[in-house]
Amino acid sequence: MTTLNQSADAGAWREPTPPSSKLRWLLLSVSALLLAILLLCGALAVRFLAQIHSQELAVTRALAERTHALSGLWLSIQSYNQAVQQFVAQTAADREAARRHLDQLTLEIDSDFDNYPTVRDSEEDALLAGMRRLFSQQRTLYITILESPQAERRREAETMLAQRLGPVQKQILDWSGKLQAWNGERVQQADHAMAADFTNLQGSLSRVLAIGFGSGLLLVVGSMAYIARLDRQTRARYVELARSQHALQQLSARLVDAQETERRAISRELHDEVGQALGALLVDIGRLSTVLSSDHPEVKAQLDNVKAVAERTFQSVRNMALLLRPSMLDDLGLAAALEWQGREVSRRSEIEVSVESEDVPEDLPDEYKICIYRLVQEALNNAVRHSGAANARVVVERPGKSIVVRVTDDGRGFDPARSRGMGILGMEERVKRLGGTLRVESQPGKGTTVTAELPYPPEGGTNA
Amino acid sequence: MKTIRVLLADDHTLIRAGLRMVVDAEEDLTVVGEANDGREAVAMAEKLKPDVVVMDIGMPSLNGIEAARQIHAALPDTQIVMLSMHSDEGYVLRALKAGAKAYLLKDSAEADLARAIRAAAAGKSFFSPAVGQVLLQDYMRTLRRTGAEDSYELLSPREREILQLVAEGKSSKEVANLLSLSVYTVETHRARVMQKLNLRGIPELILYAVRKGIIS
Numbered sequence A: 001m002t003t004l005n006q007s008a009d010a011g012a013w014r015e016p017t018p019p020s021s022k023l024r025w026l027l028l029s030v031s032a033l034l035l036a037i038l039l040l041c042g043a044l045a046v047r048f049l050a051q052i053h054s055q056e057l058a059v060t061r062a063l064a065e066r067t068h069a070l071s072g073l074w075l076s077i078q079s080y081n082q083a084v085q086q087f088v089a090q091t092a093a094d095r096e097a098a099r100r101h102l103d104q105l106t107l108e109i110d111s112d113f114d115n116y117p118t119v120r121d122s123e124e125d126a127l128l129a130g131m132r133r134l135f136s137q138q139r140t141l142y143i144t145i146l147e148s149p150q151a152e153r154r155r156e157a158e159t160m161l162a163q164r165l166g167p168v169q170k171q172i173l174d175w176s177g178k179l180q181a182w183n184g185e186r187v188q189q190a191d192h193a194m195a196a197d198f199t200n201l202q203g204s205l206s207r208v209l210a211i212g213f214g215s216g217l218l219l220v221v222g223s224m225a226y227i228a229r230l231d232r233q234t235r236a237r238y239v240e241l242a243r244s245q246h247a248l249q250q251l252s253a254r255l256v257d258a259q260e261t262e263r264r265a266i267s268r269e270l271h272d273e274v275g276q277a278l279g280a281l282l283v284d285i286g287r288l289s290t291v292l293s294s295d296h297p298e299v300k301a302q303l304d305n306v307k308a309v310a311e312r313t314f315q316s317v318r319n320m321a322l323l324l325r326p327s328m329l330d331d332l333g334l335a336a337a338l339e340w341q342g343r344e345v346s347r348r349s350e351i352e353v354s355v356e357s358e359d360v361p362e363d364l365p366d367e368y369k370i371c372i373y374r375l376v377q378e379a380l381n382n383a384v385r386h387s388g389a390a391n392a393r394v395v396v397e398r399p400g401k402s403i404v405v406r407v408t409d410d411g412r413g414f415d416p417a418r419s420r421g422m423g424i425l426g427m428e429e430r431v432k433r434l435g436g437t438l439r440v441e442s443q444p445g446k447g448t449t450v451t452a453e454l455p456y457p458p459e460g461g462t463n464a
Numbered sequence B: 001m002k003t004i005r006v007l008l009a010d011d012h013t014l015i016r017a018g019l020r021m022v023v024d025a026e027e028d029l030t031v032v033g034e035a036n037d038g039r040e041a042v043a044m045a046e047k048l049k050p051d052v053v054v055m056d057i058g059m060p061s062l063n064g065i066e067a068a069r070q071i072h073a074a075l076p077d078t079q080i081v082m083l084s085m086h087s088d089e090g091y092v093l094r095a096l097k098a099g100a101k102a103y104l105l106k107d108s109a110e111a112d113l114a115r116a117i118r119a120a121a122a123g124k125s126f127f128s129p130a131v132g133q134v135l136l137q138d139y140m141r142t143l144r145r146t147g148a149e150d151s152y153e154l155l156s157p158r159e160r161e162i163l164q165l166v167a168e169g170k171s172s173k174e175v176a177n178l179l180s181l182s183v184y185t186v187e188t189h190r191a192r193v194m195q196k197l198n199l200r201g202i203p204e205l206i207l208y209a210v211r212k213g214i215i216s
Helices: A022-089 A092-115 A122-147 A150-292 A297-324 A327-331 A334-348 A366-387 A422-433 B013-025 B038-048 B064-074 B089-097 B106-121 B129-146 B157-167 B172-179 B183-197 B202-211
Strands: A352-356 A391-397 A402-409 A437-442 A448-455 B004-009 B029-035 B052-056 B079-084 B102-105
Touching: A022 A092, A022 A122, A022 A150, A092 A122, A122 A150, A150 A297, A150 A422, A150 B013, A150 B106, A297 B106, A327 A334, A327 A366, A327 B089, A334 A352, A334 A366, A334 A391, A334 B089, A334 B129, A352 B129, A366 A391, A366 A402, A366 A422, A366 A448, A422 A437, A422 A448, B004 B013, B004 B038, B004 B106, B013 B029, B013 B052, B013 B106, B029 B038, B029 B106, B038 B052, B038 B064, B052 B064, B052 B106, B064 B079, B064 B089, B079 B089, B079 B106, B089 B102, B089 B129, B089 B202, B102 B106, B102 B129, B129 B202, B157 B172, B157 B183, B157 B202, B172 B183, B183 B202
Parallel strands: A352 A391, B004 B029, B004 B052, B052 B079, B079 B102
Antiparallel strands: A391 A402, A402 A448, A437 A448
16 A cells, blocks of 8 residues: 555546537527617617607707797888888978888898798798798888878878788788798698608617517527536436446445455465465474484584575565454454554554554454554554654544544644545545545644544444 | 373464474374364364364464363363464463463474473463564563663562462462462462552463563
8 A cells, every 4th residue: 555646646637628519609699699689779769769859859949930030020020011101191300210210120120031040941931032022022112102202192102001012011921821831831741750750760679679589589498498408418417427436436345345355365375375385394394404403414504594594484474464464353353453553563663553452342344343454554554654753542442333443643744635645545445435434634743643433333244 | 201192273284294293203292183273173172182282373263362262261271382473462462361371483383392382281381482582572662662660670589489480380379389488478479560560360471471581
């Protein structure tokens, strides 16, 4: 059992890259498209509503401006007419002043015409121009009246006013009425246009929404299908993983079993065949040596040599057999084997091991004995190899329905989260196989404690 | 001279043959039977009632220690010589507790077997010299590392004398006769020795004596 750091291994585990899915990309792009459509739709609607709003405002303002201008014009013409009538009735003394007043009113009317909103189409222009022409006709008439001598004027004024000015004035009134009506028509036209635009917008919005809904539906169906597939895959993988984990556990359990069986077989072979043959050889050599000692001193020296070699071989075979399978586990039981293990470690290392094994149950099934024995062996070996400890302690206790094995040393310790050697993995495997738990507690500079807790074996399963 | 009747128990034919040759070579020893495992050894011992059983520790079906315990319980007069590959005190102590009088290492069996059988037949302890050495080394190492005092220094000369005689396998009465003391005094001394050395029972006392080289 060698302790290895897993990371430095050549066959280190590499994370596999999962296969990429085309469907995932499709779903992603459809989602993006859907979002874009919705965004576009919203933006269009907002922009169009703003547009309609501003159009409506413009139309209302235009109407107000025109109505205002028209009524101003109308008032100015009325006051001009009044002024003319007054002028006709007046004496000559005030003429100059009245004339100036008329001129001023004329200017006002001109400016009213000029102030009429400049943005207009041909029809409006024609209407306005007609009004202007009528007004200038009227003025020409007035001027004719005004220029004529007073007597004639007084005579003719009445008739002229009645015959000629009346119709013109009425015409101007008509024209302005026409202009107003035209303005009203135009507002109506604008309303119609806006209504049409609105219908258009409704249509295009509906279309876009239909497309959006369609692709959304597609997305949902696609996602559901994808999720269902993933779900199936996950389930299948989970089952597969659980199965392979189980198989792995069984395999490693079998490995531990196989290792132990193999060791026992080899140990038995070494002990029974090689060891006993050597033992017999030693007995024979001894006898031979006794018989020949007096007569053939030179042969005896050689025999001693042979005996020494055989003894050394015997020793090493015995040690090998012991390492593979501690025969004291069979001969003397677990407690004695643990004590022996402690003494062996004390003999060949700098660590003094104390073993407290009074509570070691002897009626344990073989696999429990082997597990505890190997655990202590591995923990002590680790302590010898890595810890630099001076003392180690092995304690076996039986609190309640379990067996607790604890191996503590006062060495330099290590960080168990970072380095878990194969030795610890092996211990863990053995303990887990019997349904127990293994805990390795260590801190740099604080020594190490390995604790295994095994559930008590089920009744009747003993073969001690 | 009375011939000592020996039963050999070892599961290896080769070893048994070797041991038989050694025993047969001695005039005062004779092999009365050979057993192939622990169970057979117990059965044959009860039938043949030998003076000494020479027994291997590691045997199938019933190991040597358990077989020795059963033979010792059934036949208190039959002495047991234990054969083992191990010089560890775990083995020695358990062999002694099972009732063995002598403990031999297999690699030196032929040299010491006859002496061990004779000692055991006489009710005396016998150990392979190598066993004493290993036990002493273990003991000294523990003393050195733990810094404990060698408790042997605490014993009085009389107590040392009694320790040796008891470890050699002599009963309190024999010791009392040898030292011209009363049995009661010997028992008191023995108890004090056990207390001073922190020993529990005669097997541990014998082990201690072997370790200190007081007996071999």
